Structures are given as C-alpha cells and as structure tokens.
Amino acid sequence: MNGSVLELDLDFDAFSGPFDLLLALVLRDELELVEVPIVEVVLAYLVVLEGSEEIDLESLSEFLVLVAALCELKSRLLVDADEEDEEEIDAEGAAEELAARLAEYQRFKRAAGWLTARRAEAGLRVFRTTPAPYAPPRPAAPLVDEQPGRLAEAILHLLEPPIHVDTTIVRRRVVAMRPFVERFRMLVRARGGFVFDDEVATLERGAQAAAFVALLELIKRGEATAAQTDLFEPIRVARTGATIRVAAQVVDAQEAVA
Amino acid sequence: MSDPLVAVCEAMLFVAAEPLALGELAAAAEVDESAVEQALEGLERSLAERGAGVVLDRSGGRYGLRAAPGGPAEAASRLQARAPERGLSPAAMETLAVVAYLQPVGRPEIARIRGVSSDAVVAGLLERELIEEAGRGDGLGAPVLYRTTTVFDRIFGLEEGVSGLPGLDAEDEIDGDELRQRLHAVAAERG
Amino acid sequence: MSDPLVAVCEAMLFVAAEPLALGELAAAAEVDESAVEQALEGLERSLAERGAGVVLDRSGGRYGLRAAPGGPAEAASRLQARAPERGLSPAAMETLAVVAYLQPVGRPEIARIRGVSSDAVVAGLLERELIEEAGRGDGLGAPVLYRTTTVFDRIFGLEEGVSGLPGLDAEDEIDGDELRQRLHAVAAERG
Numbered sequence: 001m002n003g004s005v006l007e008l009d010l011d012f013d014a015f016s017g018p019f020d021l022l023l024a025l026v027l028r029d030e031l032e033l034v035e036v037p038i039v040e041v042v043l044a045y046l047v048v049l050e051g052s053e054e055i056d057l058e059s060l061s062e063f064l065v066l067v068a069a070l071c072e073l074k075s076r077l078l079v080d081a082d083e084e085d086e087e088e089i090d091a092e093g094a095a096e097e098l099a100a101r102l103a104e105y106q107r108f109k110r111a112a113g114w115l116t117a118r119r120a121e122a123g124l125r126v127f128r129t130t131p132a133p134y135a136p137p138r139p140a141a142p143l144v145d146e147q148p149g150r151l152a153e154a155i156l157h158l159l160e161p162p163i164h165v166d167t168t169i170v171r172r173r174v175v176a177m178r179p180f181v182e183r184f185r186m187l188v189r190a191r192g193g194f195v196f197d198d199e200v201a202t203l204e205r206g207a208q209a210a211a212f213v214a215l216l217e218l219i220k221r222g223e224a225t226a227a228q229t230d231l232f233e234p235i236r237v238a239r240t241g242a243t244i245r246v247a248a249q250v251v252d253a254q255e256a257v258a
Numbered sequence: 259m260s261d262p263l264v265a266v267c268e269a270m271l272f273v274a275a276e277p278l279a280l281g282e283l284a285a286a287a288e289v290d291e292s293a294v295e296q297a298l299e300g301l302e303r304s305l306a307e308r309g310a311g312v313v314l315d316r317s318g319g320r321y322g323l324r325a326a327p328g329g330p331a332e333a334a335s336r337l338q339a340r341a342p343e344r345g346l347s348p349a350a351m352e353t354l355a356v357v358a359y360l361q362p363v364g365r366p367e368i369a370r371i372r373g374v375s376s377d378a379v380v381a382g383l384l385e386r387e388l389i390e391e392a393g394r395g396d397g398l399g400a401p402v403l404y405r406t407t408t409v410f411d412r413i414f415g416l417e418e419g420v421s422g423l424p425g426l427d428a429e430d431e432i433d434g435d436e437l438r439q440r441l442h443a444v445a446a447e448r449g
Numbered sequence: 450m451s452d453p454l455v456a457v458c459e460a461m462l463f464v465a466a467e468p469l470a471l472g473e474l475a476a477a478a479e480v481d482e483s484a485v486e487q488a489l490e491g492l493e494r495s496l497a498e499r500g501a502g503v504v505l506d507r508s509g510g511r512y513g514l515r516a517a518p519g520g521p522a523e524a525a526s527r528l529q530a531r532a533p534e535r536g537l538s539p540a541a542m543e544t545l546a547v548v549a550y551l552q553p554v555g556r557p558e559i560a561r562i563r564g565v566s567s568d569a570v571v572a573g574l575l576e577r578e579l580i581e582e583a584g585r586g587d588g589l590g591a592p593v594l595y596r597t598t599t600v601f602d603r604i605f606g607l608e609e610g611v612s613g614l615p616g617l618d619a620e621d622e623i624d625g626d627e628l629r630q631r632l633h634a635v636a637a638e639r640g
C-alpha cells in the first residue's frame with residue numbers, strides 16, 4: 001500500500017474530529033485521492049481520539065460504517081447477508097452520505113473560522129456583568145402564578161425514554177464495546193491471535209464498527225497488534241509485548257508483519 | 259483627560275463589582291499608588307467638569323463610581339426597580355419538578371436525572387425562595403438536600419402543600435421511590 | 450455634556466449589569482425613544498472627545514458601556530478573574546458556531562455535525578456563559594437545547610446579535626457536488 005500516516009505528515013491534534021480529518025484528506029490536491037489509505041488514516045486517528053475520551057460511540061460507529069463502505073472494505077469486513085431489513089449500503093451511497101455530511105461540517109467549520117476572526121477583530125471587550133457597587137438593589141422579579149400541571153409535565157418529559165434520531169441512510173445502533181474487548185482479549189491470550197474478519201463476519205454493521213473500536217482499544221492498551229498483508233486483506237490480530245506508539249499503530253503493525 | 263492613567267482608572271472602576279482599594283487599582287494598572295491617587299483626582303475633576311452621569315465615591319478608603327445625585331441617580335433607581343415579571347424558564351421548571359416530586363433531593367442527583375449540570379438553576383431557585391435547604395444526604399460528600407417552600411406552594415396554588423401535586427399516572431399512582439428509580443433508569447439510558 | 454439626558458443615560462448604562470434595550474432606557478428616563486437615541490449619540494461623542502475610559506457598546510441591538518480598547522481594557526480585564534473569551538479551542542469555536550446558527554440546538558445534533566462527542570466542550574461554553582439552556586427539544590428523549598447569550602453577542606461584537614452572522618453558504622468553497630465527486634472517485638477505484 002502507498003503512504004503511511006507518517007508520510008502524510010498529519011498532525012492529528014490539529015483536527016477537531018473525524019469529519020475534520022476526512023475533509024482535510026479529501027481536499028488534498030497534492031495526493032492522488034485514491035492513493036490515500038483513508039481507512040488506515042482514519043482508524044489511526046480514531047485510536048488517538050479514543051485516548052482523549054472524546055469518542056461518541058454512536059457518531060463514531062456511523063462514521064466508520066460509512067468510511068468502510070466507501071472504501072469497499074465492507075466486501076470483506078462488513079458482510080451482512082443475514083440482516084433482512086437492513087438496506088445494503090453501497091460505495092456510491094456511502095459517498096453520497098459522506099459528501100453531504102462533509103459539506104454540512106464544512107459550513108460550520110467555516111462559520112467557526114469567521115467567528116474566530118471576528119473575535120480577533122473585536123479585540124479585548126471588558127464589561128461588568130455584576131451589579132454596580134453603589135447601585136440601588138434590584139428587587140427580585142415578582143413570580144407569576146403557575147399551574148401545577150406544568151410540574152407533572154416536566155417530570156413526564158424526563159420519564160420519556162431517549163430515542164436516537166435517524167437522520168442518515170444508515171440505521172444507527174449503539175453496540176456495547178466491552179464484550180468485544182473481552183472476547184478479543186481472550187482470543188489473543190489463549191490462542192496468541194485471531195483473524196478479525198472471521199470474528200465479525202456474521203455480525204451486523206453497527207456491531208462490526210463497535211468491534212473495530214474494541215480492537216483499537218486493545219491495540220491502544222498495548223495488548224495486541226493488528227496487521228494486513230495488503231490493503232483489503234484480512235486483518236490479523238496478534239498478541240504483543242509492550243511499547244507501541246499509538247498514532248502510527250495500525251501502519252507500524254502492518255509493516256511489521258509484511 | 260489627557261492622562262491615559264485617568265482613563266485606565268475610569269475603566270477599572272467601571273468594571274469592578276466592589277469598591278476598590280488604592281492598592282488593588284495600582285496593581286491592576288501596574289503603576290504605584292501615588293500615581294493612581296493623582297489620576298483619581300484627575301478623574302473626579304473631569305467627571306465634575308463635564309457634568310457626567312457618574313461621580314467618584316471615596317467612602318471607607320475605597321473607590322467606586324456611582325450614579326450622580328439628582329436626575330441620573332433617580333433614573334438609575336427607576337431602571338433597577340423595573341425588574342420585569344417573569345415566568346420560570348424551562349430549566350427552572352424542570353429542576354423544580356424534580357425537587358417537588360423527589361424531595362428532599364441533592365444537586366448531584368438533580369444533575370444526574372436531568373443529564374446536565376444544574377448548579378446555576380438550583381442557585382436561582384434558592385434565590386427566589388422556591389426551594390430551600392433540608393439537611394444533608396448520605397451520599398458522597400454528604401450533599402445538601404433541597405425541598406420546596408411555602409412560596410412554591412403559593413405560586414403553584416397548592417393549598418395542601420406537595421401532597422396536592424398532580425399524579426403522574428392516571429391508573430396506578432407511582433410512588434416516590436418508584437419514580438426515582440424510573441427517572442434514574444431513563445437518565446442512564448440517555449447516557 | 451450640557452444635555453442632562455446624556456448624563457441620565459450614562460448613569461443608567463453604568464448601573465446596569467446587562468445590556469439595555471432602547472425601550473428600557475426610555476421608560477426609566479421617562480422620555481421617548483428618539484430622545485434616548487439622540488442622547489446616546491451625544492454620550493458616545495462626549496466619551497470619545499475626552500478620551501474616557503469607557504465607550505458605548507451596542508451588542509445584540511442593546512446598549513451598554515465597556516472598557517475603552519487598549520490600556521483601559523487591559524487594566525480592567527486584570528481585575529476580572531474570568532475572561533469568557535480567553536483560550537477558546539477550535540473545538541469550542543466549532544461548537545459555538547453550530548449553536549449560533551442552529552439555536553436552539555441539543556448536544557446530539559452538535560455531536561452529529563462535528564462527528565465527536567461535544568459534552569465537555571458544551572460544559573465549558575456553559576461555564577463561560579457563552580451559551581445557556583433553552584428548554585428541551587420535542588419528541589421522545591428530548592435533549593436539552595442551547596442558545597447563545599448576550600455575553601456571546603458582546604464578546605464577539607455582534608451589534609445585531611446572531612442575525613448579523615454571515616450566511617452559511619459561501620461561493621468560494623468546495624461544494625457538496627465536488628466533495629461527492631471526489632468521494633465517488635475513491636469508491637469507483639476501490640470497488
């Protein structure tokens with residue numbers, strides 16, 4: 001495969017999230033876009049993100065599924081034949097969805113840039129936000145009468161179970177990561193390794209994404225390494241000794257085995 | 259007001275929440291106290307000369323600005339007195355509802371159930387005397403517990419106190435413990 | 450400053466902790482709004498002429514005073530423990546932008562747009578009082594919604610408030626179509 005995270009000269013700390021990273025990759029002119037190992041870069045980034053406790057599993061799973069589908073990893077990783085009611089998401093569909101999300105993200109990123117410039121332009125603005133020292137006391141605002149029914153309404157609102165609004169073509173499902181961490185840890189310790197693709201072959205997409213995050217977690221903790229002989233080859237996971245660097249983990253592991 | 263230190267002193271006195279001692283002014287202006295003293299005299303003169311709406315007050319060895327006597331002070335008083343009548347914000351209503359149905363209840367539990375920090379809202383309700391302290395709980399750090407007040411009863415027209423709160427379920431009434439459990443369960447699910 | 454109404458306006462703006470609407474100033478001064486408008490212009494001129502330590506500020510369509518730029522603002526900010534605008538991270542600016550344009554908006558939507566959890570960032574913005582709660586969204590599991598505050602308007606110098614923000618769509622950006630084409634290229638190549 002071409003390039004590595006290191007050759008791409010990316011400073012992960014400079015990105016505010018996976019969309020920010022993907023946008024930067026997609027907008028790169030100097031690289032042939034198809035040569036960019038997007039999945040590897042994104043996965044390596046997610047390892048870093050996981051360490052910073054900024055992971056939102058729901059949006060992360062969705063993002064992973066889209067990126068994986070986009071890069072046709074799904075043909076190997078995300079086999080999903082058993083799931084009847086779930087729409088197959090093809091690479092074209094993933095591209096559509098990702099493009100829409102990136103365009104939306106880009107608008108807000110630009111708005112943030114405008115606000116930042118505006119802040120700099122506005123200069124230091126100092127106000128008093130407390131009452132003035134000798135100001136006459138402000139009487140407490142008189143309370144208006146309320147209906148007790150509004151209290152019951154507020155409590156009933158709090159009793160409503162949360163739903164996750166589905167705004168994408170991908171059906172989101174929050175899948176617990178912990179069982180995967182435990183299963184993979186057991187496999188690594190007992191057998192010295194396993195083939196990730198075999199382990200997740202029968203799972204639905206959301207679970208596969210969560211499994212991948214679980215794998216990243218094990219790698220991050222230095223309990224395992226993951227490797228591919230080539231870009232779309234099965235991911236082989238092996239037990240490892242200590243000292244591994246997080247950012248370049250996926251790439252390093254891959255080079256080590258290759 | 260050609261002296262820039264005069265403007266600096268005016269700005270400091272303007273933003274201060276409390277009257278300031280000479281030492282505090284000197285430290286923030288990064289000059290010595292005698293320079294500040296001189297600038298304050300300049301400020302006092304400048305304000306008087308142009309008939310400004312504020313005057314320098316130097317009572318109790320501290321400095322502050324106040325509305326000038328007469329028209330300015332009267333208008334300032336009228337402005338301050340016109341506190342608009344306002345209803346409870348959605349956040350206040352929700353917090354009040356949690357206290358009303360679960361009392362006594364502490365801030366950590368309120369925050370957990372609502373899923374957001376509720377310190378500012380609780381402070382506001384205390385200030386408006388809709389809730390009050392009711393001892394301390396057993397939890398971590400023995401949090402202060404709160405209950406609703408007679409002001410609360412009056413505003414919501416609850417002549418019999420909280421026993422008059424509307425039921426939450428027409429068929430089988432949820433009791434306090436069960437309500438608490440269900441609120442926590444939903445909050446946990448919300449993540 | 451011969452006009453007594455100018456002094457009255459200065460005093461009112463001085464005592465208020467919040468920016469004031471023309472109507473509030475007129476009511477407390479017991480004059481009509483156009484007279485207040487004229488007096489505010491006179492005040493702005495008078496403050497500028499004598500190089501005062503404060504300047505007239507208009508944010509979100511409301512009026513207030515703030516420390517004059519430069520030395521006065523720097524000294525005044527040293528007196529204040531908290532500076533809401535200091536050290537805003539790129540993540541915080543992004544989150545602030547989402548809230549400013551989509552308000553009221555909840556955390557799940559912010560996370561969806563940014564692709565990362567925004568809980569810590571939202572908490573930081575709440576603490577700085579740049580955003581505040583604005584009720585809960587409709588529907589099940591209704592998330593707490595947020596909006597920007599007058600502090601936000603003031604710090605960013607938005608005279609007309611968020612209505613003065615530029616449109617979200619710019620001409621010079623790579624649009625959705627091109628992004629889609631680039632991503633399609635990846636998909637086609639890999640398929």
